[in-house]
Amino acid sequence: MTDKPTVLFVCVHNAGRSQMAAGYLRAFAGDRIEVLSAGSAPKDQVNPVAVQAMAEEGIDIGASTPKVLTVEAVKESDAVITMGCGDACPIFPGKRYEDWELDDPAGQGIDAVRPIRDEIRRRVAALIAELLPENDVA
Numbered sequence: 001m002t003d004k005p006t007v008l009f010v011c012v013h014n015a016g017r018s019q020m021a022a023g024y025l026r027a028f029a030g031d032r033i034e035v036l037s038a039g040s041a042p043k044d045q046v047n048p049v050a051v052q053a054m055a056e057e058g059i060d061i062g063a064s065t066p067k068v069l070t071v072e073a074v075k076e077s078d079a080v081i082t083m084g085c086g087d088a089c090p091i092f093p094g095k096r097y098e099d100w101e102l103d104d105p106a107g108q109g110i111d112a113v114r115p116i117r118d119e120i121r122r123r124v125a126a127l128i129a130e131l132l133p134e135n136d137v138a
Helices: 017-032 048-055 071-075 110-131
Strands: 006-011 034-039 079-083 096-099
Touching: 006 017, 017 034, 017 048, 017 079, 017 110, 048 110, 079 110
Parallel strands: 006 034, 006 079, 079 096
Antiparallel strands: none
8 A cells, every 4th residue: 555645637538638637747746646537428539739739848648548437536536636527527525626627628729728738737736736745856
């Protein structure tokens, strides 16, 4: 067993916002936080514009695969961050839940996706500071 926190990012398609958030958390926290992502209605692949936007940051999410949201993933997570999946996410007592209201990058061009990416980056950095307050050094 480990006391390493687990964070689950959830959006509808698990192809844009949640994948970008997971990419940032993996890049910034390394192995200090377990990172999961899922969608209530996952797509076949990650949004290519989200992949491009993250590549501009030096983070490759192109090999990621959208996954379906499961009750097990929620149960094993300490923090569940939802991004527009509505009531699709099961609620369990004692878990930390946050809903990040972010525009959906689906169907958007790179100029529209960059501000979404940048807001996700800011929120992920704040989340890490809360989850690992004693551990700012990567």
